[in-house]
Amino acid sequence: MNNIVEMRDIRKEFPGVVACDDITFQVKKGEIHALLGENGAGKSTLMNILFGLYQPDQGDIYLRGEKANIANPNIANDLGIGMVHQHFKLVHNFTVTENIILGLEPTRHFMINKKTASARIAELSKRYSLNVNPDSIISDVSVGMQQRVEILKMLYRDAEILIFDEPTAVLTPQEVRELMKIMRGLIDEGKTIILITHKLREIMAIASRCTVIRRGSVVGTVNVADTTEEKLAEMMVGRTVLFDVEKGEGKPGKEMLQIEKLTVEGTGGGHGLKDFSLTVRCGEILGLAGVDGNGQSELVEAIIGLRRANDGRVLIGGQNVTALSVRDRIQIGMAHIPEDRHKHGLILDYTVQENLILKNYFTEPFSRKGILDWNYIYGHAERVIRDFDIRAGEGAHATARSLSGGNQQKAIVGREIDGNPDLLVAVQPTRGLDVGAIEYIHKRLVEQRDQGKAVLLISLELDEILDLSDRIAVIFNGELVGIVNVDDADENMIGLMMAGGKKEVSA
Amino acid sequence: MKTRVRVKKDFTMSLFAVLLGMLAGALLMLVTGSNPIENFYYLFRGGLMNIERIGNTLATATPLIFAGLSVAFAFKTGLFNIGGAGQMLIGGLCATAIGLTFSWPKPILLTVIVLASLFGGALWGALPGVLKARFNVHEVVSTIMMNWIAYWSVFYIVPQYFKGPFLETESQRIPEAASLKIPWLTSLFSGSYINLGIFLAVVCVVIISIILERTTLGYELKAVGYNRDAASAAGINVNRNIVLSMAIAGALAGLGGATFYVGFASNMQIGVLPSQGFDGIAVALLGANSPWGALAAAIFFGLLHTGKGFMSAMTVTPPEISDTIIATIIYFAATSVLIERNWNRIKQYSPVALYKKVRPGGVDSTAGGEQ
Numbered sequence: 001m002n003n004i005v006e007m008r009d010i011r012k013e014f015p016g017v018v019a020c021d022d023i024t025f026q027v028k029k030g031e032i033h034a035l036l037g038e039n040g041a042g043k044s045t046l047m048n049i050l051f052g053l054y055q056p057d058q059g060d061i062y063l064r065g066e067k068a069n070i071a072n073p074n075i076a077n078d079l080g081i082g083m084v085h086q087h088f089k090l091v092h093n094f095t096v097t098e099n100i101i102l103g104l105e106p107t108r109h110f111m112i113n114k115k116t117a118s119a120r121i122a123e124l125s126k127r128y129s130l131n132v133n134p135d136s137i138i139s140d141v142s143v144g145m146q147q148r149v150e151i152l153k154m155l156y157r158d159a160e161i162l163i164f165d166e167p168t169a170v171l172t173p174q175e176v177r178e179l180m181k182i183m184r185g186l187i188d189e190g191k192t193i194i195l196i197t198h199k200l201r202e203i204m205a206i207a208s209r210c211t212v213i214r215r216g217s218v219v220g221t222v223n224v225a226d227t228t229e230e231k232l233a234e235m236m237v238g239r240t241v242l243f244d245v246e247k248g249e250g251k252p253g254k255e256m257l258q259i260e261k262l263t264v265e266g267t268g269g270g271h272g273l274k275d276f277s278l279t280v281r282c283g284e285i286l287g288l289a290g291v292d293g294n295g296q297s298e299l300v301e302a303i304i305g306l307r308r309a310n311d312g313r314v315l316i317g318g319q320n321v322t323a324l325s326v327r328d329r330i331q332i333g334m335a336h337i338p339e340d341r342h343k344h345g346l347i348l349d350y351t352v353q354e355n356l357i358l359k360n361y362f363t364e365p366f367s368r369k370g371i372l373d374w375n376y377i378y379g380h381a382e383r384v385i386r387d388f389d390i391r392a393g394e395g396a397h398a399t400a401r402s403l404s405g406g407n408q409q410k411a412i413v414g415r416e417i418d419g420n421p422d423l424l425v426a427v428q429p430t431r432g433l434d435v436g437a438i439e440y441i442h443k444r445l446v447e448q449r450d451q452g453k454a455v456l457l458i459s460l461e462l463d464e465i466l467d468l469s470d471r472i473a474v475i476f477n478g479e480l481v482g483i484v485n486v487d488d489a490d491e492n493m494i495g496l497m498m499a500g501g502k503k504e505v506s507a
Numbered sequence: 508m509k510t511r512v513r514v515k516k517d518f519t520m521s522l523f524a525v526l527l528g529m530l531a532g533a534l535l536m537l538v539t540g541s542n543p544i545e546n547f548y549y550l551f552r553g554g555l556m557n558i559e560r561i562g563n564t565l566a567t568a569t570p571l572i573f574a575g576l577s578v579a580f581a582f583k584t585g586l587f588n589i590g591g592a593g594q595m596l597i598g599g600l601c602a603t604a605i606g607l608t609f610s611w612p613k614p615i616l617l618t619v620i621v622l623a624s625l626f627g628g629a630l631w632g633a634l635p636g637v638l639k640a641r642f643n644v645h646e647v648v649s650t651i652m653m654n655w656i657a658y659w660s661v662f663y664i665v666p667q668y669f670k671g672p673f674l675e676t677e678s679q680r681i682p683e684a685a686s687l688k689i690p691w692l693t694s695l696f697s698g699s700y701i702n703l704g705i706f707l708a709v710v711c712v713v714i715i716s717i718i719l720e721r722t723t724l725g726y727e728l729k730a731v732g733y734n735r736d737a738a739s740a741a742g743i744n745v746n747r748n749i750v751l752s753m754a755i756a757g758a759l760a761g762l763g764g765a766t767f768y769v770g771f772a773s774n775m776q777i778g779v780l781p782s783q784g785f786d787g788i789a790v791a792l793l794g795a796n797s798p799w800g801a802l803a804a805a806i807f808f809g810l811l812h813t814g815k816g817f818m819s820a821m822t823v824t825p826p827e828i829s830d831t832i833i834a835t836i837i838y839f840a841a842t843s844v845l846i847e848r849n850w851n852r853i854k855q856y857s858p859v860a861l862y863k864k865v866r867p868g869g870v871d872s873t874a875g876g877e878q
Contacts, residue, residue: 306740327742336740344740349733358730358741367723374721 082154173495256454287469335421353381406437528836553817562699568809573763574787585732590650592784598761599768606685628761636753687770704766
C-alpha cells in the first residue's frame, strides 16, 4: 500500500448533527491532497480526528498501513503528523526559536540550550528555503513569515504528514504564490500534505488529488488534472454554481460617504488609521482590499460611530457625523453588515423577529409610546423572512442561535437592506458562508448599487472585491495605498498594493 | 409559542430542583433519625394550617419577592446585583426615618414612605451602575461594598437620630400610621404579619413583566444583557441602560426594605444585613429569572421559613433542617443548568435509547456497510 494515511468509515456525531458520516479518506505518500468542502461540511472535524483533537465514534485510522490510535495531539506528533491551524498558535513576544522549541525544549543541566535548537532551525529553514531568521521576535514579522514559523514547527518535530487548515486566508496573492512554492519544496523532500480549503483555484494550482466532502459524506475523490473548477464547485455544492456576478455598468452619483484625513488609534498595538481619506458615491460599490489587521476594523468602527476619531472627519450624505452617536448615524441612513455576525450583528438569544427590529424598534409602527406592537413586528418579520429567503425552523419565533450561519447572515442583510439605507457598509459579508448564500448576498449588494445606494465593501477575499466593486481602494498599515478602477485592476497589481507597494492614484 | 415552551421547560427544571432538594432533606432527616414524612407534614402545616399562618407565609415572602425580582431583573439585563441587602437597608432606613419624623394622615404618609424607599434603593443601585458604566468597576464588587456602606450608615444613623427608648441597638417603633400593616387585613388573617407589601409586590411583578416583555425599554435592557457589543453596534446606549437597570433593581430591593422594616417588622435593628437581600439570589435562580417565577419561588421559600418553627416544635428535628433543605434546593436549582445541558445525554442512556442501540438492525448494523 502506498497510502500513508487511510481513514476508514470515520463517523463522528455531535448533538443534533452528524459531522462525519462514514467518511473514508486516503492520502498517498508524497502528494498534495486537497480536502474541499463548504463551511460545516465536516472537513475540519475529519482533520481534527486525524490530529487527535477528537475521537471518532466509529472507524479506524491507518498510518503507513498500520492501525493507529491517535488519542491526543501529542501522539499525532509522535506519529509524524503536524498541523498548521488557521489561527496561528504562536507566542508573540517570543523569538522564532523559542516558539518552535516550546514543549520540547532541549536542556543541558536544567538550562534551555537555545543554541543547538537555533542552529537546527536555521538549517531546516535553509533546506526548505523558508527564509526564516530564528532570532526574530514573532510580533516583528509578517503574517506570511509567522505561517512559515508554523511550518518550521512541524518540520522541527519531524512531521511527515502536514495538514494545512485554510492556509491562504490571511495571505496576499504574492504570499500565496510563495507558500505554494514552499509546499512544492516540501513534497520534493518527501513530505505529504493535506490541504483544507474552499478555494478552488488553489486546488487547481497545486493539489494532485482532491476529496470533496458535502454534509459529512464524501462526494468523491478526483485527480485534479482530470477536472475543472466548475466540476469541483458542483461536487461541493450539489448543483451548478454561477461564478460571475451579473452586474451592469454602474452609474455613480453624488458623494454619499466622505472620509477626510481620518486618524484613529489602533487597538492593542494594531495599526489604526493615519490620514485616511476616501469617498464612496451613490450607485457604486467601492471595495476596500487589504490584508487582515491593516486598519480595516478601525475604519469600520470610526464610520459607524463605535470609535472616536482623533483627527479628521466623516460625512454621510454631506452631513458631518464625526461627533454623532451610532443611532444618529443609522437614522441619517447608514446600514452596517458587521464582520462578526455573532458579536456585532445579532443577539443570538433573541428570536428572528426581535433581531429584525434591532435598529428601529423604537420607531413607529414597531412601537408606540414605548410599547412594542408584537403583531406588527411579527408581520414585518414574516415579510422579511419571505423577501430574503431566511430559512428558520420556527420562522419568526426561532431564536437566532438556532439558524445556520448562512441564514443568520441573510437575517442581518435583510434587516439592513430592508431599512432602505443610503449607505451600506458591508464588512466580510460572505465570510464562512456556502457558495449558495454567497451568490445570494452578492446579488443583493449589486441590487443595492443599482438602486443608487452607496456600498462600501470591505473584504479579505480578493475575488469578492474584484467581482463586485466598481472601484477598488487598498489599505495597508492604516494608510490608503491607492484607488483603482476595477477595469484597470488585476490581481497582481492589487496584491502588490496590499503588501504596501505604492500605486499612483488613478481614479 | 417558543416562549411558552421555554417557560414550561424552566418550570419543569425548577420543580425538579425542588423535588431533589426535598429528597436530599428527607435523607438528612433519616440520617438524624427522624421521620421525613412526619417532618414534611409539619413543615407545610406550619406554613399553611390556618389563615394566620398563611398570612405569615405571605408576609415572610413579601421582601423575598422584591429581592428576587431585583436580582432577576438585573440578571435579565446582564448584571449581577448582590447589593439587595444594602438596597433593602437604605429603603428601610428611608421608610423608617419618614415614619418617625412626620405625622401625616396614613394614606399620604404611606405614599411618601413607599416613594422614599423606592428612590433610596434606586440611588443605592444606580451608584454601582454609574461606576460600571463610567469606570468599568464590576458590579459584584461595588454592590457588596455598597452593602457595607449601608450597614454602617444604619449603624450610625439609627442610634444617633432614631434611638429607641430602651435599647441602643434598635430604632423606636414606628407609629401605626407609618406601618404597612392595616387593621382590616390583619384581622382578615387573624392577626398575622401580612401587610400591604404583598399587594405592592404583586403589582411590581406585573409591572416588571410588562416592562420586560412589552416595552422598548425592556427590549433594550435585555438586548444589552444578552449581547452588549451587538446592542451598541445597533445604536443602543449601553451605559445608560446599565445605570437604568441597576437603578430599577435597586428600587425594587428598596421597596422590599420598606415592606420588611415598616411592614413585617416595626423598627430597625442595627448591625444586621437583611438575609433576604441574599436569599433574593436564590429566589431569582429558582424562579429562572422570570418575574412570575420569582413570585412563586419567594412564596415557596416563605412557606419553608414560616413552617420550620412549627416543624421543630412538633418533632425532634432542629429548624436548621429546613434551612438545609432550602440550601439544597438552591444547589439543585443552580445545577439544573447542568442537567439541562446534559439532557440529551441523559435521554441517550434511557432504557428506550439503550434498547434501540443494541437491537439488531439498529444504528450499529447500518454503519460501515457500503464502501
